[in-house]
Amino acid sequence: MTIDDHIELxxxxxxxxxxAKCLLCNGFIKALIKRDPKAIFKYFSLQDDKSLSVxxxxxxxxxxxxxxxxxxGVWYDQSDVSVRIAQYIDGPWHKATxxxxxxxSIRNWIYRRIANNRYQLFGQSxxxxxxDESIKSRFL
Numbered sequence: 001m002t003i004d005d006h007i008e009l010x011x012x013x014x015x016x017x018x019x020a021k022c023l024l025c026n027g028f029i030k031a032l033i034k035r036d037p038k039a040i041f042k043y044f045s046l047q048d049d050k051s052l053s054v055x056x057x058x059x060x061x062x063x064x065x066x067x068x069x070x071x072x073g074v075w076y077d078q079s080d081v082s083v084r085i086a087q088y089i090d091g092p093w094h095k096a097t098x099x100x101x102x103x104x105s106i107r108n109w110i111y112r113r114i115a116n117n118r119y120q121l122f123g124q125s126x127x128x129x130x131x132d133e134s135i136k137s138r139f140l
Contacts, residue, residue: 001140006044007073013042014071014088015140016081020045024114024122025067026129033135035089043129044140066115078115079107 006015016032018025029043046068069076069084076084079099086096099107114121131139 006070006140009042009140010070010073013040014069014084015042015044016085017044017046017068017070019067019118020047020129021124021126022118022122023125024118026125027122028067029129032085032089033138035091035093039135039138040088041085042138042140066111079104079111 001009009015016029018029020026032041066077067081069081071084083097083100086094086099089096129139
């Protein structure tokens with residue numbers, strides 16, 4: 001898939017680009033899958049060879065330090081990803097949209113502190129999520 005294909009897909013299905021080695025990120029993706037029964041979101045590992053063009057767009061050639069969301073052709077990163085994702089999720093998770101009222105400079109400062117230390121805090125894995133048949137179509 002080209003970047004243009006991703007942008008087109010994002011018009012109907014937001015795409016979450018994540019660090020597949022990060023246990024925190026994997027946990028977030030697994031939790032989101034459980035709370036997304038309509039299969040709205042698609043997922044794409046930033047370690048995938050095909051992710052280089054996405055990483056180039058975000059100046060992340062050598063490091064993968066954030067989750068990225070492509071929604072309706074618009075790119076989101078850092079804490080804005082959580083705010084945007086929460087808009088799609090029903091139940092208590094939807095209340096996370098309230099963090100949008102916290103200034104982004106504060107939200108992103110906290111986000112960067114966690115992101116830069118996520119391997120030390122939560123660990124990492126050499127294995128990606130291996131989706132079973134019921135969710136395989138959600139992964140690009």
